Structure formats: structure tokens, C-alpha cells
Amino acid sequence: MLRAASNFRAVANREFACAKRQLSKTTRKNATAAATRPGVPRDEREGKEIYTTVGIDHNEPKFDKILIANRGEIACRVIKTAKAMGIKTVAVHSDVDSNSLHVKMADEAICVGEAPTAKSYLRVDRILQAVEDTGAQAVHPGYGFLSENTKFAAELEKAGAKFIGPNSKAILDMGDKIHSKKIATAARVSMIPGYDGEIPEEDFCVKVSREIGYPVMIKASAGGGGKGMRVAWNDKQAREGYRLSKQEAASSFGDDRMLVEKFIDNPRHIEMQILCDKHGNALWLNERECSIQRRNQKVIEEAPSSFVPPEMRRKMGEQAVQLAKAVGYDSAGTVEFLVDSQRNFYFLEMNTRLQVEHPITECITGIDIVQQMLRVAYGHSLPLTQEQVPLNGWAFESRVYAEDPYKGFGLPSVGRLSKYVEPRHVDGVRCDSGIREGSEISIYYDPLICKLVTHGDNRQQALDRMQEALDNYVIRGVTHNIPLLRDIVQEKRFRSGDITTKYLPEVYPEGFQGTVLTHAEEKTVIAFAAALNARKLARANQFLNQNRQRSTHVASFSKTYKFVSSLPAKEGQRPTEHAVEVSFVDGDANKAKVSIGGKVIDISGNLSLSLPVNSIEVNGEHITTQIVGKRAGEITVLYKGTPFKVQVLPEQAVKYLQYMKEKAKVDLSTVVLSPMPGAIKNVNVKPGDMVSEGQELVVMEAMKMQNSLHAGKTGRVKAVNVKVGATVDEGEVLVELE
Template sequence: MIFQRCKSVIRLYPSCKFCHKPFSYKHLQLRGLHTSWSRLSNYSYQQFLDQQYWNDKHSKDEKNFDKVLIANRGEIACRVINTCRRLGIKSVAVHSEVDSFAPHVKLADEAVCIGPAPTSESYLVMDKIVEAAKQTGAQAVHPGYGFLSENMDFAAKLTENDIVFVGPNSEAIHMMGDKIESKRIGNKAKVNTVPGFDGEVPTEEDAIRISNDIGYPVMIKASAGGGGKGMRIAWNDDDTRKGFRLSKAEAKSSFGDDRMLIEKYIDNPRHIELQVLCDKHGNAIYLNERECSIQRRNQKVIEEAPSVYLDEGTRRAMGLQATQLAKAVGYDSAGTVEFLVDSQKNFYFLEMNTRLQVEHPITELITGVDLVHQMLRVAKGYPLQLTQEDIGIKGWSVECRVYAEDPYKGFGLPSVGRLNKYREPTHIPNIRCDSGVEEGSEISIYYDSMICKLVSYGDDRKQALDTMSKALDHYEIRGVTHNIPLLRDIIEEERFRSGDITTNYLQDVYPDGFKGKKLNTQESMRLAALACCVRYKQELQSTLFLNQTRIANQTRIPKMQSFKVKIPGVDEISVDVTSAQNQFMVAMNGEQLNLSDNFSLSDSVLAPEINGDTCYFQLLDRFPSGDIKFRYFGTVFTVSVLSDSFAAMMKHMPEKIEPDLSALVIAPMPGLVKSVNVSVGDMVSEGNEACVLEAMKMQNSLLATKTARVSKVNFKAGDTVGEGDVIVELEDI
């Protein structure tokens, strides 16, 4: 029975996420741990991980918890388990039915199934998690982030059952987790706060009245919200009415609490947050700041530490206010105080996240502190051994959130599917990958679409960004649409490189949405040259002569081959390719490019030297038609490489006519239909809301794209739809 189960697991997970070697029974036996030989095969990565916590002060004779349950899933569950293993603490994973073979389950020492896939029936059910802790003998529970991490009732329930909550006390969670209450406390603690309405906003009419009193633009946000959920910017009364309704429904679905507040929206600010660490003995320190201004839909995309914008005086002032606020509520764990900073470096308290933050790795890399370890120490009752003088800034760190989502649709609408190929760039020095997936994992509609937190480190900002660019070029993900094209473009974009960023960065730099990397002339020529070299190798490979070696056959292949090359957005190019002495000579447009012949057609990442510069390409696919698909600078390009005769015939082929989709309301992503607001026979105008679709706990309003009559409604509230499904059909009047 055990042997049969092992065989099924190996079929599902064909390779190890750490060493990329075929998944073996040894891997299963070690439950996902590095084996000795996988450590050696990826020694530089493991060495980097082992050395990152150089400033993690504690006493060697401190007694740890014997067993900790992690009330979460995905990458954060793996992250907590890794620290537990480093400290010799046994770990317990909880999981839903669809997560039975998830990496965090295999990595933990024990695992308990707590229900079906929906979070309301598994990860959000407090009684099931408490029972799992009691059943396994776990002394403490680490909640990670999201789910129950900021739920005061959960923290109190654990305490009632003599189980330690690895986080702040329930009273601090209550005071800081409620945005309305936290703002009042901030004012009393003399922390700079954003102007707004001091209280709960009950109805749409109240929201409109309050918004006009404050003055547009305003931010509508859930009192119990976080992670960008339940937040909308309103510029007028119509925005307020729609934003209030959607945010309220989103907050109810995500947090079970639909109380709303409204405050002044500070236009073009920076979003900068301070990491704080407090114990139960009145000690509180700040571990510097994180710049989190690159956002879409109020969710962070790229973060870095420190911020290029802050000077030491502003940093110290923000840090003092952050610790002052934490002390005011008796905070006793790791937490984050978020600020908005305007163009004059005035800063305003936004909210406090009473949990471990998603982007905590970049703070760890520049301070050398293991925040999970310190949370466990504080929960155990030990005082901090770190003082403010121990916390400096060593180097620079950048984090890219790699999501399964389509960046060409509103900077990122969720995508679902199976990771049929997955290779993390851990062979690149100074790269850390915090992930909870592996090859074969399923990205579903039930949970957040994050694949990995890709983190780079360098002595300075340029080095950290250059390392990140290289890592993104080597990151291989197949089976789902992902946001690497957008991440790669931002990392090299001129304004981002200069540090001139605000929370409106994406809208300012990509006013018409993200369209992919725009190649300059040199980049286009390099892509065309490599495509021709790949086609040259392909021609050589397909030429077969029985009983003769391929080397001998090279004399039968013309030394020079001519192609017609077409790249989207570029006129057709005539290219001549010659091969000699492990090098290609490519002539086009009166210029010659020399490419090193250092790759094979079986390689997925190609790194040829082109005129002395190393360039990185991912070879995604080759088609019989002559098309070759590459990922270059993160963006996918399809290059057509044809012989002269074939190119002449292709000119007579009819062009494909794109269908008119203006009469259809189409699901841009898989999700759950929350409401349908039209019926057959209704008249709708362009911009009218036809339905609301929920995906990964985010509410998305789908609009009619023309003035027409509703001819057909294909789905009702409660139905599940896939990407591309037609929800509503329209007909001209």
C-alpha cells in the first residue's frame, strides 16, 4: 500500500523542487528535505540561506517549543517550518483536501486534514485548528499571514486551550486590527494620521455624504481588511457608490467583517512601512523600512529594503512613531506599521498589520534577523536580546511577488492551472526563493495566486536589481500565465531604476496597461539572430543519413543558410547564417552579429554571447511552420523564421480575421459569479455593470462594452466560470 502511494506521488511530482533531479523514494522518505547530495548540487544556494541570519541574537541555552502547528498553507507555511527545523522544533501542518500533497504538508513532521477546499470550511475554521493542535500535542500555533493571523477570537481561543499563539496578544490585535480603533489610538499616541471620518460608515448614502465632507479623492476601505482586499479609491459620487458596495462584499467574503471606513486619499504618495519587533517585557525596536510603492489594486508587486527615498532623520522619526504606537497597545511580537509618505517627506500612519508581513524576507536579509525565530522566542516569554543599536542596514534587498496571473489584463488578473514545468533560479548567487509550490502543483481558484516570493540581495541597490533581472530571466514556469513579463520590465525601467516611484507608478508608466517589453533595434536584431541560429541547428538535426555520424553530415549542409525573419512590430528581415568553430556569424541589415554556439535545442534557457555580451533567452517552443517562441526580457515573442521559397508562398496566405467580441461579456479569469445584474431583454449602456465575478477573494465588476439589448444570460449567481466563458450576450438595437 505504501509502495503504491509512493509511486502515485512520484508520478504527480516528477522532480525535486530543490535539486531538480528526478523525484525518488529518498525524497519522499525525507518529506521534502534537502538530501546530502542535493545540498552539494546546489551548495551556493544552501550556503546563502545558512548565512543570512548572522544577527539573530538569542541565548544558546534557551528552551524552545517542542512542537508548533502552522495554521496556514503555501509559501508562508514552508517558511515557518524551515525555521522550526533549523531550531529542532517539530512542525505540524494543517491542510484542506485539495492541499493533501502540497509542499508544506510534505515538509512538516505531521499533517492534519481540516476540511474541504473552501477556506470557510477549512483554514478559517478555528475549532478545527484548535482540535488539530490538541490532537497532535502542539504547544504553539503560528498563523503566518492572512486567514486567522489577525483574528483576536482565534488568539483568545488558543489561550483558553493552553496553546500559545505565536503573535501579539488578542487585545493588541483587536486595537490595531480594527482600522477605526487603530486610528483613534494613533491620534492619542501622537502618531501622524491620515484625515478622515472617525467611525464606521453604514450605508452607501452615508459614504457619499462623508466623502463629500472630506473632499475627493477618498479611500474606501474595510475596517478589518488587509492585503489590498476591501479597498477602493473614489474620485466622485458614482465611484463611491460602486466602490462601497464592492469593497463591503469583498470584506465580508475575505474577513467575515464588512464594516467600512473612509479617509482622505493622498495622491501620489509612497507606501513605506516599518518593521517592529516587541517582547512581553516592554522592549520595542524597529528593523528599518520597506518601500512598497509598486502596487496594483492596492496589492504590492515589488518591495525593497531600505527605501531609496528616506534619509536617516526621517527613518528615525518614523521608527520612533512606529515603536511608540506599538508600546501604546502593549504589542508583543513582530508587526508592521504602514505609512504614506508625500513629496515633502511628511508621513501619515495608515494601519498596523499585527502579523508577519508577506515581504519580511527583505528585512531579514539587510538586518540578519530571523523574524520567525524572534516571534517564537517572544511567544515563549524571552526578552529581546537585540537593541536598536544592533539594527543597521547591510546591503540592499528586493522582492518580486511572482503570481499566477495575466499582467496584460489590468496588471494582473488571476490564472489557474497546473505547473507542468517549474524551475526556480536558485543557482544564481544571492537569490532566495520562498515558495509553496513545486512542479506538478495546482494553482486553484480557492486560494491566493502567489507562486513565489523571489528575493535578491546585493551590496547596493544596483547590484540587487541586476541580480533580480538575471533571476527573472532564468525563472521557468509553464502551465499557468504568470506576471514575470511585468516584473522583468519594471526592474529595468528607467524611472524605477532612478527610484522615482509612487503608488501610482504602474498607471503613470503604463497608462494604457502593460503591453509587454518594447524591443529596441539592437534587441530585435539579437532576437532575430538567435532565432535563425536555432533554426539552423534545427535544420541540421532534422537531416538524417543512415550509418553516418552527424559531424560527417555537416559537409552536406550548406555552410550558409538564408532566412526571412518576422518579429511582431518589425518589418521582415533577410538574414544569412554561417557556422564555424563553435560560433555563428549572422548578417542582417548590413551588420554582422557573432553568436557563441554554446547551447543545444534541448536547453530551455539559452545564454549565448552576442558580440561579447551575454544575453538570456528562454526557448519555449518550436513549430513546424517555422515559428519559434522565446521569452526575452520576460516577454514572450514569436519569431517567424522561413526559407526564402517558403516566405514567398506565405505572402499569398489570407490573414486571420479577429472576431468582434464587443457584444459579449466574457470572464477574464476563472471565478465564481457573485451576482448578475441584467436580464434578457434589458437595455444596457456602455460601462453599465453586467455582473460581479469573484476570484481569489477579489470582487471584479464586469461591464458592458457597448449600448445594446441583453439577448442571453448564460450563468447565474453561484455558478463557477472559466476564463473566456461568455456570461452575457448582447445584440444591437
């Protein structure tokens, strides 16, 4: 009965939340005063001055109320600047987002539909109705969703509301990659060799690819964000890449036109942030390096680029502004370039919206880009000239995703954040997030948790701060990509700035396997886990002794605790077991001497299994770790971002383990498993079919990305367990072979 009542309330709450009405929000007292002081906008949560180049003029005319047609971190980001300017905000949301952070932050909120984006955030009619119902004077679209939808921008203008972004003609001109190339060529912007037109079918794609010369990039004309893009090195890959990219483009953008261009080997992806107004003024706000990518999606960005000298920066900026003026651009935007090893740069595309990675540009310029978008949309001129745009220090952005980095550098993960603590105490850190503890990462939306940004006086300091921030970031309940981010940040090539878009497959040719520890680091991890276990046992003994009315503290913490410890070994190898002895210094629960193979390691700090982050000293060196799992005989230590399962067992228990039977291994070559939660788009086989190794059997979609699943061996199909349109969980058996 209780469960039934709970389910009924959940359904009722969802239906109530999704009713078409305006939700009145309690006004936060002194919200604007808390967000700013005269002339200097402040980051409301960090409480640190960020935007120091251009302040807020509270006497300047502005919108009274705006609607944010987006969700998650970017909606929260826009709301923060709007509040600082004294502008009221309206959030739109799907039914499953009714308790999301952006909804709580806004002054008003309206539900626009069900969870799938096509039924909510992409419903132009419902968002236009929300604008009318709330009296919002303008709409900020964020990025993604309707941010580059010319129909939406035009309909807003008809309704008498402003689109906080470029005019619809500029979006149309630059949103079509085929048309944008012609405009860029006319504007004398450096171009990549390629076919100037639409590719109608597979055979023609192969023909054009051969003429250009492999490798080629096959991509959607209306694409962006890495979707609808494939690199082909031969005819077979060109056919498959064309087909999958076309399907992906149709699903993501509703436009499946394709183009082909030369793929520049070993390129860098460097983009130029621009800012334009409606009075003919245009600025370039320096470059961002976005070369660390997987599946054409950015992982870590930095500003400026260590590869770009001042003269090249000026030329890129001038070409970006030339293009913007050629299309009458009038908002924030980004012109993306591919750069070869000789520092030749080629136009890639223009993103007619606010970029995900805009915070790092804000850090090095002190310019609030969202603030300027709001001012420009209202009709104001830009408040500074090109000569007044600064370049101060260095900034990095790590995209923290709910995804498994051990699977193709990141396949999406879903779940609820059972523990969540952002590293805001670290100097120079900015966290742009739209979630909080208890939030759910669902299959319906992008799995971005946070844009973790660090700023420093130079590249080294900004990197060191990023490393510290990642070590202190606490995320529980979902699999996340911090292990990969943390490893990249300390990797030698990345530290030196020797990067290209091929960085990940070159540095991790077998895929990401986690941080590789030195022998000294292995002993550090084992010693720490053993010290934690010894402290736990000492506390337990202390409790028992107290109950028996005996002398407690000295007896429990003067003992020497002996264990057999090991770290997991590589497949096919046995783990190396270490005899470990732990003793506490002068009975102090937070000071331990750990002996491993005759070597003594001194560990001090709060040796507690309950802390989310452990800051300790190991032989005088400061180390930050986390305990992310514990069970009998095993403690999972997060060290340098990677979790290590450390076995810590009494000697007697180890003797008994040799009599335990090993678990039988499953032959994965006979099954096709779902690598992540998602939806089935195509099923290409049926029971009884003969298939060859590597043949495509199923295509599934997750977070708007198409994934082709292949046979692990040659054989006959025994069973097909899914149909087109079905939703599947990670690890679900889709196809079985005999």
C-alpha cells in the same frame, strides 16, 4: 476501464488524505544539523548564511512542537526556522493540498477539510482539534487566514496553547481601522485627514467624501492585503466603490464596516517593521518601501527606502514603537505609513502579523523574524537593543504570481507547473516558495508562486541581481508576471528611485504591453531564433546523412541556411520581414554568423532548443534567454522577461502564406467574457434588458477579489449564460448583446 480505475483511485486517495487523523512522517536524519551550525542559522535550501545578527542558542528553552495554521510558502518558511531551532512541526492542509510542499516538509500533517478556505484553513474548530490531537504547544498562523483572528487567538489560549503572534487585545485594537486611528491619535502618531467613524450606507459615503474632498479612499475597517479598497474621484465612483468594497469585505473578512479618508495624491507606501516582547521591549527594524502596487496590492518591495533619510527613519521608527507600546504589542508587526512628496508621513494601518515582505528586512538586518516570534511567544526577551539593529546593504522582493500581467497588470491564472526551476545559483538570491515542479495553482488560493528576494551591498547591485534572477527563472504551465517584473526592474524611473503608488498607471498608461525592443534588440532576437532553427535543420540533415552513410558533420554545418523572419507587429500593421542567412563558424554547432540586412551578428553559446535557459554571447555581449515555445515556422523567445514569437520560415513557405485567408475577428463589444477563472457573485441583467455602454452587468470573484464587468456598447441583452454562484473559466461568454 483504465481511466475509470484512475479516477476511482484519485477519489479514494483524496478521501483517505482528508480523513481526520495524524499522518506520521519519516523523520529526516540530521535535519537540524543540516539547517544550522552553532550560533548561525542557515537557509536550508540555498545553503548560505542569512541570519548573522542573532544566532540560535540551542540550550535556551523552547517549544517542542508547533502547528502551522497556513499553507504555501509561508508555511514552508516557518517550518524551516522551526527545524533550525530543533522544533517539531505539524502542517494542516485541505484535501487538494495533501501533496503540497509544506505537507512534505513538516514532521506531521493533518487534513482539516475541503478546498475552499471556509471549509478548511478558516475552520477554527478543526484546527483547534488538530492542536489537541498532535499535542502541539503553539500555533504560528503565518499571514492571512486566521493570523489576525482574535477569536482564534483567544480560543488557543483557553486550550492551553500559545498563539505565535500578538495578544488578542492588540489584534482587536489594531485590526479595526476605525478604532486603531483613535489609538494612534492618542499615541501622537501622524494621521491622515478623514471621517472618524463607520460609514453606514452609500449616500452617507458620498456626503462624507464631499466634506473631506475628492479624491478619497474607501476601505474596509477590517481589511488588508488590498481587498475591500477603492479610490473615488467623484460621487459616482464613491457609490460604486462603497458597494463593491463592502461586498468584498464581507466575502474576505466577514466584516463589511467601511470608512473613508483623504486619498493622498502621489504618495509613497513606506512601512516600519517592529519587534516587541512580553517584557516591555520594542524595536524598529528599519523601513520597507512598498510603493509599486496594482489594485492596492504590492508587486515589488525594497528595504531600505531610497527616499528616507536617517532622521526620518528614526522618527518613523519611534512613532511605530510608540503605537506598539500603546496597545501592549508583543510580537512581530508592521506599522504602515503613506508619505507625501515633502516627506511628511501619515499613519495608514498596523498589520498585527508577519508580513509577506519580511524577508527583505531579514536580509538587511540579519535577524530571523520568525525565530524571534517563536522566542517571544515562549516568553523570552528580545536578545538585542535598538542600537544593535544593523542596516546592511539593500534588498528587493519581487512577488512572482501566476497571473497575466497583460490584463490589468495581473489577473489570476490557474494550471499545473509543468517545468519549474528557481534561480538559486545567482549570487545573493533567496527564493521563498511553497511549490515545486508538478504543483497546481488553483482557483481556491492566492496565486503566489514565489517571493524572489535579492540582496546586495547597495541598491544597484541588488537590482542587477534581481534582473539576472528573473532572466534565469524557469516557469512553464501557467501564465506568470515575470514579464512585468523584469520590465520594472530595468525601467529608468524605478532604477532612479522615482516611484509612488501611481507608478504603474503612470509608466504604463495603456496597461503593460511587454518590453519594447530597440531595433538592435529586435535583430538580436531574430538572429538568435534563426540560429536555433538553422542548428535544428543542420542536425536533421546530419542524421539523414548518417543513415545514408555519407560524410556528415562538414556537409551539414558548412551550409548557409536562408530564412524569412519577423516579429509580431502592432495591431493594424504588417510585420517587417527580414531576409536572414545563417552560417556556422568552422562547422561548430554553437558558433553562428547571422546576416540580417547586410549586418552580421556573431552568436555563440549552447544553441539548443531543449535547454530551459540559454546563456549566449551576442557580438561579445552576454545575454540570457529562454525558449518557451516552438512549432513549425515559429520559435517563442523569452528576452528581458517578455516572450516574442519569432517567425522563421523558408523563403518558399513565405510565398505560399500570401494565399492564406485571414481569420475572422470576433466583435467583442457584443459579449462579456470572463477575464479569469472565478465565481459569479452578482448578475444584474436579464435577457431583453436595455443596457448602456459601461453599465455593470456581472460581478465575479477570483482569489477573493471582486471584479465588475461592464457592457462594451449600448444595446439589448440577448442572453445571460451564468447564474449567481456558478464557477466559470477564463474566456467564457457570460452575457451576449444583440
